[in-house]
Amino acid sequence: MRCHRLLAGLLTGLAASYAMAADSSPKVQSACASCHAAQTAYQPQTPMAHALLPSGENPTLAAHPKLTLRKGAYAYSIETHDRKSTYNVTDGAHTISLPIRWTIGQRMQTWIFEREGRYYQSRISYYPTIDGLEITVGDERLIPKSLDEAVGRELKHAEARDCFGCHSSNAVSKGELTLASMQPGVTCEHCHEGTTTHLWNALQGVLDSPPPSLKKLPAEDVSNFCGQCHRTWETVIRNGIRGEANVRFQPYRLANSRCFDGSDPRISCTACHDPHQNLVRDDSTYDETCQSCHSRASRDPAAAGSEAKLCPVSGSRCTTCHMPKVKVNSPAGFLTFTDHQIRVVRPGDPYPN
């Protein structure tokens, strides 16, 4: 019965996606949906699925036909007509106009261009907090000496590879950028390596080659897995990134928590977050995860003396106190992040690590 349903679903889903090797994500995703409906129902709507937008598919730019900014000697404008966006920079005497090939990010956006076979990151970005343009985060100190430099920063090979590697799927093969096979955003294949093979095999009735199960990974491995893009603890340590700037690197922050245990699934990224769903912003949603350790019911009589502490203040909305919001300065004002270093926060305490 299950096999019939599977084959019927697969045939329907795959009918239009014969060229599997260069397939587009919606088709594969619809094929995956025939068996994995719960995971694929909402994932295409998540910000991760839109981590990279191809040219012509940017609703923000469509809603803002002309965005402008002047920075020093240079004036920037982004003009969108007929779903085509152009990035213009002028010094008054000369103008460089480039088509926007890709948009990085769904809300805060930075653009990627291609010039003479090289990739460039735009010097300015769109910030939803100001509903306008400002200098791209990280490039505040770069002072352009020419119009060419004012366009943006050239991405080195490794930087371009890492950029597309995280914001899209199938963009990197054997360490090289393979944009011909790239699928915008995070799709099934991005995390579940071997999806395509699994689909092919399933189509032929072979069901014993599923991608490695991520559900079974210990917390340490989950952190390292998600940290491939969200930065692992060891990456942040090696790069010596200290202060509020590292609040964006959740696996690093989580591992610094007193309660982090790499062998305990109750404290992994996926214990709180379902990557197939939108981020849940209701604080009380996470109480259950906290109380899986910090409650009388969770206590193991055999482990007396080593139990997780019970909160003397409240039994609900734990994250509001123990995972405080941290404001990080950006060229467009403060951006707010949730600090994943779970701890007892005392007034006046400096930001740790």
Added chain:
Amino acid sequence: MNLWLLAASLAWTQGAASFDDLVSQAAAARERNDVPRAIELYSQAVQLRPNWVSGWLFLGSMQYTAGSYAAARDALTHFIETAPDPGPAFALRALCEFEIEEYERSLADIQNSTTLGGPNLRVKEETLRYYKSLALTRLGRFDDALNNDSFFAQRQTTSPDILVAVGLAGLRMSLLPREIKQDQQDLLMSAGRAALEFMAGDEKRATEAFENLSQHFPQAPGVHSLYGYFLLASDLHRAVVEFKRELEIAPTNPEACILLAWALLMQKNPSAALPYAETAEEKSPGASTTQLVLGRSLSETGHLATGIAHLERALQLAPDDLEIHIALADAYSRSGRTDDAQRQRLQCLQMTKDGANRVALP
């Protein structure tokens, strides 16, 4: 009583006059570049008045010029122990110690010279960096030597001496320039040039330089490892290819095995890393990096107890190696030893505060 005082006063006056004469004569000898005479006169002057601090510095400098390195080291030690501002002398003593093969002491004095700062009128920073590179290479601390050599890349210094020094570190040859054979000169200079291009950050020129190096010296040990070593930070896939090429030339080279295992670990492929780590252990069990890659490979393939044992051994061998602390934090965490993991993480945070210890290599 008065006569005794008079005699004593006369003796002092005569001694002072004699000392001043010696100082004048020594200075004159030094100025006319009569080094042996200057050494003789300064030696007499400091014997006559051992608390004449500057005399020891003059004497040490002259002895260094004459190639009497051990004597120069001792004179400079007198100066350092008594001078209120001995900074400049550390650099010169470091060079003496290098010449008499006291490499660890030489490195310590280069560090002292850098730490104490102040104007260093006698030895340029470039010279100190050069000797530091040679000393580190001689001691087999090739990674530290290459870190030091990035100084030359930033300043685009490409003299033949520097190229050879960088080449020695890059090809992991624990030799001094005077010990290399004539037919190794071109290889070392090419390797040094390629390494400096890479460290200067110009990807295109570095790639060309390494391709040129590989074409001209395809069978030279260390060439592919060097390229792979630099690629570790930016292109793990190509780094793995280069380390495998190195192992085709020298199948059991422990350094190449360690580096390949490390690259595979960074690619999150511990099961592929494990056989190379095991080969490294057969050939070089006493190296902390061997124990590191073996420990990580084992713990990340589920063999936590044996993996941790190797990592703890690595830590005994190199207690200040950040990578070992990182690996132990991970392994303890996986095994549920949360307190130990936390301790290691705190250690790593301490070691990397203020941007110190920023490394990504074994």
